[in-house]
Amino acid sequence: MSFLREEVGGYFTHGIVCTPGATVLDVGANIGVFSATVYERLDGDVRIYAFEPLPPLHATLERNARDFFDGRLTPLPYGLASREDELDFSYVPAATIFSSSSRDQGNIEAERRRVTASIVEMISQGGLGPVLRRVPLPILTVLVGRKLRVMRRLETHRVKVRTLSSALDEQGIDRIDLLKIDVEGAELEVLRGIEERHWPLVRQAVVEVERWRQNRDAVCAILLTHGFTVSTEQNPVQQAGDIGMVFAIRP
Template sequence: MDAIGLHSINPWEVAFLREEVGGYFAAGIELAPGATVLDVGANVGVFSAAVFERLDGDVRIFAFEPLPPLFATLDRNAREFFGGRLTALPFGLAAAPDELDFSYFPGATIFSSSWRNEGTVEAERRRVTASVVEMIRGGGLGPALRRIPAPVLRGLVGRKLRVLRQLETHRVAVRPLSPVLDEHGIDRIDLLKVDVEGAELDVLRGLDDRHWPLVRQAVVEVEGWQRNRDAVREVFAARGFTVDARQDAVQRAADIGMVFATR
């Protein structure tokens, strides 16, 4: 177990994800006790844990994780840490029901995705290395690492991320969100959080027009920022949200950014 009580596959990932969590609560994103939160791309539940702690457990969370090794840990955390407030769902979200091949990286599970494969893994390793180095040099992950010279730091991070060369392929189920809302009687979504490593638009396209009024706020991590930012932003703008698209230096190095949508 790590310091906040969660079981994890790679403890270093929990620290990395905890570093990211604060970035989701920006641009006017707020939650009040009694909220209903959807954690799409939950991994082992770090974002869900942050929400649970922020609201002192007065929250209902639905967490989606399609990869079996990650879901097993998420489900264990749901039972042991969340006091019945988190429902772990063993599938991903998409525009239509399907089965997809996901690349799973046991040594770096946070980069697992249906959009990555053996042909793209080296480019991904370089991109992620640049992002992690920028995060460390900005003070993330502690002051000690910040003092390491940049060339040495790049080498260290790059070697650490050689684990991305070790991948497994899992065939997993994906479903559109709207039928899931019906099945679970979800009649409001105070925050829709989406972090799905490149499949953001597919997730949003699975929400029927009849359900969009249920969404009060959303925050989406967008991969391929220049290519996909405007399309994600337009999904929300067309439905009456106030939209704020942001990218900091760490995200720029990784070619990602955040889209915040509020009513």
């Protein structure tokens, strides 16, 4: 959990700020680690809408909302996409952060290798302490790969997805001070579900982009077209995993 909180800190760079009274959308909330960080940063003076479609994760998110957020977090039991639909999501019980609509038995081995490369790079930079850093890379790669065999154990859940615009209308949201998107490969789908009438509501956005080389330019183009100043970041760990971050601020 501490590693996840450290990762969340990386969202608040490149000029991204949240001030008391903000409205924040946590798209791809999992159990609410990002939401909890925002809540703590703003001493509870925030309104958070957290989207998590996988039933086991949403149940925990809902419980956390009840127990820790003092009514300031609204957990929503569906994902976001470019249109209303039902999709098969793969849930990884032993490593829930890898759950996704874009992972299945057909590509899970390739995904495991990609995640392994990212974790090995993080360890080689001292990300999990000095002891592991001294392990030779070939051995480290084998050890991490074995640990990530848990990714092979998938559960499939049929879940509902909607457009962000429909959620904004339903919830009566009239401003978005920060739109955070971390949806394990479905970033473009989420952005394409925002109607033109709603884009002016978005003041800032941070998007974690998977398949960086393939999708970065398309994500940036959408945000640039809608009036944002855009910057990107990809550190060596992210580069190993072919992911990166896009930061967008409305001038």
